[in-house]
Amino acid sequence: MADEAKVHSFLAAAGWREAARSPLAGDASARSYERLTRGADRAVLMKAPNGSEIARFTRIGDWLAEAGFSTPRVLARDDAAGLLLLEDFGDALAARHLDATPEDEAALYALITEFLAELRHHAPPADLPLLDGSALAELLDLVPEFYPCTDRAAADRLQQAITRKFDTIPAWTPVLCLRDFHAENIILLDRPGLRRLGLLDYQDALRAHPAYDLVSALQDARRDVSPQVEEAEVAHYCALTEADTGAFHLAYRLLGLQRAMRILGIFARLCVRDGKPQYLEFMPRVYDYISRNLSSPALAELAELFHAAYPAPDPNLIADLRRKCPTSQTP
Template sequence: MPRQTDNRLLELSRWCADELNLVAGHPIQKNLEAVSGDASYRRYFRAHSDEPAQMSDAKTWIAVDAPPEHEDCRPFVAIANSWQRQGLRTPGVLSVDYGRGYMLLEDFGNEVLQFSLDDKTVSHFYDKALADLRLLQQTRIPDEYPLPAYDSAMLRREMELFPEWCLKQLLGMTIGQPEQALLDALSEHLVVSALEQPQVPVHRDYHSRNLMVLPEGLGIIDFQGAVLGPATYDLASLLRDCYIDWPQTQVYQWLDDFRARSDVLSGYDAATVRRWFDWIGAQRHIKVLGIFARLWLRDGKPDYLKDVPRVFAYLLWVCDHYPVLAGQADWLRSEVQPRLAQQTWWQDYRLTDE
C-alpha cells in the first residue's frame, strides 16, 4: 500500500479520536476498521468506542476519507443536513474537516437494502423507498449548495463514457461514422426526453446499495452527487437497479403506482411517463457500462464486471421496445454483444416479463 495512503489513514484515526472526544466525549479504539470503498476515491472506516458497551449509547461511528484533490465534502454535508431537516433519514454529521477531506458520521450499520430483498420482502421495502423518493422530489434546494443542473452537457458527457471505455478500451472496437451516427442519434433522443421531464432534486444513485435498513425505516447514503434533473431518474435507478432486477411487469406496476401518487408526475399520462422512465434508464445504463469498464481498466476494480450483463440487458430491453431505436438495438445485438460474450467474466442475461 502506498505510504501516502497509510499516512492519511493514520491522520484520519488521530482526527477521529480528537473529534469524538470533543463532540461526543467518547474515546475510541486505536485502529479504524475498514468498512468499504466505493466507485470513487472515498474510503469508509468504522470507529469503535473504547468504553465498555454498557457505558456508551453510541458505540460506533463512520469515518470518511475523501481526499480533497479528488472529492469535496461540502455537497455531502449541505445535502445531508438539508434533507434531514425535511424528513429524510440521512447520516448525522458529527464533524467535518473540509481542508483535509475528513468526515465523522452517524453509523447506519451494515444492513444494505440489496441483501434484504427477496420476493417476499421487496414490496415492503420498495413501498418505503418510493415513499421516501416522493418526499425527496419535494425537498427544497439547500441554500448553502444549489444543486447543479443535470443539463444537456452533463447528460451527454456521461454517455460518452460508453464508447470510450466500454467499446474502444474494453472491447477494442473501432467507432466509425455509421456507429457514431447511431450513438449520436441515441444520445439525442435520450437527452431531449430527459429535459422535457419535470426537473426535481435527484439523488443520482438511488438504488439498493445506497439504502440502509434501519429500525425506523430506510437510511439514504452516497447522495453527494445530487442534481436538479429528470423526475424519473431516481425511479430508474431503483426499479432498474444495476445490482438486482425484478420482472418488468412488476417494474411498470411500481412505476404506474408512483406516478399516480406523485405530485410531480400525476398530471402526465402513463405512456409518457413510461417512455421518460425507459429512456432515462437507458441514459443511466449507457453511462454505467462506461463507468464499470473504467473501474476495471483504470482503477483495477473487477467486482463491477459481473453486473455488466444485467446493465446491458436493460439497455437492450429499452431499444427493443421502441421502434425509433431499432437500429441501435440491431447494432448492440449484432456487434457489441458478441464482443462482450468473448470476455471471460461474461454471462448471458435476460430480463423477464413475469
C-alpha cells in the same frame, strides 16, 4: 486521501482516539470507510480524496434531513483533510435484507417509490447542475473510450440522438436526484414511514428528471428486481404524482438506456484503468436493461445506432477486458 497522522489527529480532536477501527466495504469510488467502536458507541469514518466531496456530502445530507428524510448525522468533519465522522446507521442494507427476505421485495420497493414521490415536493437547491439532454450525452463520452466500440460514428450519432429524444419529452420539473440510488445505498432503520430508509452516497446529487432515481433503483446493476415489481412501481409512481403516463414511460426508458450505457463504460474503466475486475460480472445484467429499454418503439432509432456501435458483453468480450486489468498482469 488523508494520511494516518491526520486521521489520528482528527479522531483525537473528535474524542475517538481510542476507538477500535475496522474497514467497511467501499464502493466504486476512491472513498474508503471504517467503522469505529468505542464501548457501546459506534461511528463511521469516511475518507475522501478531497474536501470538496466532504462539503457536497454534508450539504446534501443537511438538505435531505431538513426535508424530513434520514441521513447520518455529522459528528465531526475536516474538509481540508477529506475526513468525515458520521452516525453509524448499522448493517441492515436493503440489498442484504432482500437477499434474506425476498418476500419483502414488493413492499420495500413500494416504500422506495413513495420516498421518491415525496421528494418531488421539495424544490432542490437551484445551483445544483441540471441533467438536461446535452448533459446526458456528455456523460456518455467515457463509454467508447473504455467499452469496446465497433463503430465510433454510430456511437457519436447515438449520443446526439439521445439529446434530441430527451428534448422531446414534455415539460417537466427537476427534482433532487441522488444519482446512485439503489438497494446497496439504503440502510433500513427502525424508524417510521419514509424515515425507515437511511440514505447514503448522495454527494453527487444534481437536478434531474423525476424518472432518473426511479430507474436507478428499479434497474439495479448489482441485483435483479423482478419485472413485475418494476412495472408495478413505475405505475405506482405515476399514480402518486399524477404524471402523464406516456411521457413518463418515455423518460424512464430513455434515462434507463443512458444510465446503463454509462454504467457499462464505468465498469469497463474500473477494470482496465483502476484494477477492479469484479464489476465485470454485472455487465450482462446491465446490457439486459439496455435491451429492455430499447424494446420501446419510441426508441427504435436509438436501438439501431446502439447495436451498430456496441457489442454485447459476451464471455469473450469480458475475458478481453479482464486481460487488460492491471491487477491481472503478472510480472
